[in-house]
Amino acid sequence: MSDQECERLQRQHPDWRVWRADGGSWLATRRGRRLTEAQTHSGLAATLMEDTAEELRVALLGQARIEGTADVDERPTVRRLVPP
Secondary structure: OHHHHHHHHHHHOOOEEEEEOOOOOEEEEEOOOOOOHHHHHOOOOOEEEEOOHHHHHHHHHHHHHHHHHOOOOOOOOOOOOOOO
């Protein structure tokens, strides 16, 4: 069942690599993208680790919700200082 669960989670969340560790934990790591400090502070995570497939599914959905409200494409803003 765990292989099927892994495959299902992977299909539902293609931007994540999903696997089960030897110790039984369920993990997911983002593919191909580093998070900015601001994104991390908004609650986004590079890697998730949960005890069950269901807990990982909920955590992945939580990340998707945060991404929907956070500026996930945030880039540093360059501000030009203009003398008064």
